[in-house]
Amino acid sequence: MPAMWPLDLQRSVHDWFCAWRQRRLYRQLLLLDDRELAARDLDRQRISAMADVPLQQLVAQRRASRRRR
Template sequence: MRRSYECDKPRQPMPEFYLPAMWPLDLQNAIADWIGAWWWRRRMRRLLAQDSEGRIRLGSAKGVVEQGAAEPLRLIAQRRARWLRGG
């Protein structure tokens, strides 16, 4: 009498793209969008600080930079996601 072992059974084919230790892609993208939005808003706030110190001159772009510095992260992250992934 022959015993049946797990390794004797035929395996199901592996999908083309499978990484068992990988986070869900939506979560990865959301984290990347929030971090990118935070960096972008931080950059806008630094530009405003440098302008007020007299180190740079924003000129006509000052209004756009002020708007970007005051914008909520949620909106910046959504815009970034649409821009990067076309969604």
């Protein structure tokens, strides 16, 4: 049997990485101008609020949604 990381550690690292990537996406969207955001049917205020959410909160949301499934 090959050596393997503990599953909880793997899930934790994956959750943190996905949360970081999600927040990075919102921050990249903020670089677009208002016309480009409107073309994508996005609102700058909402994206700004999502980009400012702490990583811990995003991780907690991911874990809560996984528990609901």
